[in-house]
Amino acid sequence: MKARQMRPYRIFGQVKSSLMIQCAILTFFIILSGHSSVYGVVGCNCNDPDRDVARFFPESTGYKVIFTSIKKKGGEKLMDAVEARLGDKNNSYYWGLDEPFTIYEVLAGKKKIGYLHGVNQKGQVGSFQVFLTLDPLGTITGFFTRKMTNQYATQLRDTEFEEQFIGLTIKDFDQFDVVSGKSSGKVDGLKNPVPEAQEDFTAILRAVKKNLILMDELIFSEQQARASQETRLK
Numbered sequence: 001m002k003a004r005q006m007r008p009y010r011i012f013g014q015v016k017s018s019l020m021i022q023c024a025i026l027t028f029f030i031i032l033s034g035h036s037s038v039y040g041v042v043g044c045n046c047n048d049p050d051r052d053v054a055r056f057f058p059e060s061t062g063y064k065v066i067f068t069s070i071k072k073k074g075g076e077k078l079m080d081a082v083e084a085r086l087g088d089k090n091n092s093y094y095w096g097l098d099e100p101f102t103i104y105e106v107l108a109g110k111k112k113i114g115y116l117h118g119v120n121q122k123g124q125v126g127s128f129q130v131f132l133t134l135d136p137l138g139t140i141t142g143f144f145t146r147k148m149t150n151q152y153a154t155q156l157r158d159t160e161f162e163e164q165f166i167g168l169t170i171k172d173f174d175q176f177d178v179v180s181g182k183s184s185g186k187v188d189g190l191k192n193p194v195p196e197a198q199e200d201f202t203a204i205l206r207a208v209k210k211n212l213i214l215m216d217e218l219i220f221s222e223q224q225a226r227a228s229q230e231t232r233l234k
Helices: 019-032 047-058 075-085 159-165 194-234
Strands: 062-068 101-108 111-122 127-134 140-146
Touching: 047 062, 047 101, 047 111, 047 140, 062 194, 075 194, 101 194, 127 194, 140 159, 140 194
Parallel strands: none
Antiparallel strands: 062 101, 101 111, 111 127, 127 140
């Protein structure tokens, strides 16, 4: 780690979160990471992570904020892998090589108990954000959307709809085709509460799959590789 890199975490509760603070930190990270412009793709970060972490992880005592990007972790090769798993090309307006991903690693004391991460997604009307909370193995423990502005947003933010995603994993979403919108297995059982909003429902499923793939590539695969190396060295 370079000496000039910013401290890769902030402890929940010590500094009250605000959009201004988040944006300042994000801009600082982009500059230090060598991005050519701070006016490219905008990352998806929580406006109030203290609130969201407390809501989905009531046992938490804090969290670390991890800033990363596809460019930093593997560049074009990693982007190709992500697109192959997604089954579609990325929309560079909403995410890309330079997008600064903000991942919240949630703690209970010194124990890692989960993650919170959001992605941007194009909808029928503008764009919106899809956030997932995950356990340390990558299983969904919580789901919510932000900035959805269409007329069916209330139904697509209903608790009963959100709770359908709990317990699903990347293996379940591997069976979802983001282009055709067709699926099998558990994802096929997810119910759209508003048939008139099928386009946004499909976009939500795409965002969930994208979110899970990114977390698998940026966090979980690295953890698995590290664990395997430690096992070999024993």
